[in-house]
Amino acid sequence: MTKDFRHVTEIDRLLHEPSRLVIVTILYTVESADFLFLxxxxxxxxxxxxxxxxxxxxxxxxxxxxxxRGKVPLTICLLTEVGREAFKVYRNHLKRVVDSMPE
Amino acid sequence: MTKDFRHVTEIDRLLHEPSRLVIVTILYTVESADFLFLxxxxxxxxxxxxxxxxxxxxxxxxxxxxxxRGKVPLTICLLTEVGREAFKVYRNHLKRVVDSMPE
DNA sequence: ATAAACTTGTTTGTAATGCAGACTAGTTTA
DNA sequence: TAAACTAGTCTGCATTACAAACAAGTTTAT
Structure with missing residues (x-):
């Protein structure tokens, strides 16, 4: 048995999708953003x-x-506490993945 | 404009899929493996x-x-030079992603 | 007045993807 | 000679990502 790399497959698929990761990363830094800004x-x-x-x-x-906003519809998006936690977990998981990758 | 996190979306999708990343990571370390081993x-x-x-x-x-192998079919898999390079590029890209993620 | 263009999104259609079970083809064992 | 095993491929289904088309109203130009 080689070193076990299967932990990679347990990563949060929802955040592993690059488009969604970018969205969530932005929301993580700004706390609130409207649709067009995003x-x-x-x-x-x-x-x-x-x-x-x-x-x-x-x-x-x-x-x-x-x-x-006045008479114009506006969609405000923000990360929930669950989302913030999920982001942190994903970030740490990804760190471990990177650290476990062979040279 | 917030910090630009869009570089995440330029990541190699082929290797970003966890199952394939595990396969390629294993092949990167062993150089050759048969189907059932994988x-x-x-x-x-x-x-x-x-x-x-x-x-x-x-x-x-x-x-x-x-x-x-004797009379039994056997499928041997190994990384090409292109694959090795792609793995290194992906690994470095992922490192940059992790490093750019906000605390 | 009314047409054109803009804002702010949602719905729909399509092509690609991941997944596992069914299937193929041959070999070995009981 | 039938059962079980080895080694994979093929098929079908459910999910996904993506962008174009659409919706519903507002503002601007003529």
Whole structure:
């Protein structure tokens, strides 16, 4: 048996998707962001961003608040405590993965 | 504009898939392995392993040599030079990702 | 007035992906 | 000669990622 690298497969798939990781990383640093801000920062299309946010919301990682800026609809996104914890866990897991990789 | 985390999205998707990363990591350390050895080490089902290997072969990351051990068919897998390089690039990319993640 | 363009997203359609069970083909053992 | 084993591939299904099309209203230009 070689060294066991299978721990990699236990990583949080929701955050392992690069698009979602970028979204969550941004939310981790800013605490609150609207839809178009996220779109600009991530470079994602609206449809794609919308889907990823819905998935993160379904997992309880982000809260999505529908509101208005004047008369214009506005979607505010923020990380939940669950999401913050999940990010930290993922980050640490990824660190271990990197450290376990052979030279 | 917040810090730019979009470099994450440029990561090698082929290696970003955990199952394939485990396969390639093993091949990186052993230089040569047969199908059943890989199956035991990775914990993947045959079908899944077969598909992932085919994908890695199509990308030129692994060579697959069909041979026989006595009268029994045997599939030998090994990383190509391209695959070794791709692994190193991915590993370094992942290091940068981890280092760029906020506390 | 009303048409054009913009804001802010959601829904839909499509192609790719991951996964495991069914299947193939041959070999060895009972 | 039937059962069980070895070594994989093929098939089908559920999930995913992605972007284009659509929706619903607002602001600007003519």
């Amino acid at each position: 779109q600009r920062e991530t470079g994602l299309t609206k449809g794609n961003l919308s889907t990823h946010l819905a998935k993160l919301e379904a997992a309880g990682y982000v809260d999505i608040e529908k509101t208005f | 199956q035991r080490e990775t914990g993947l089902t045959k079908g899944n392993l077969s598909t992932h290997l085919a994908k890695l072969e199509a990308a030129g990351y692994v060579d697959i040599e069909k041979t026989f």
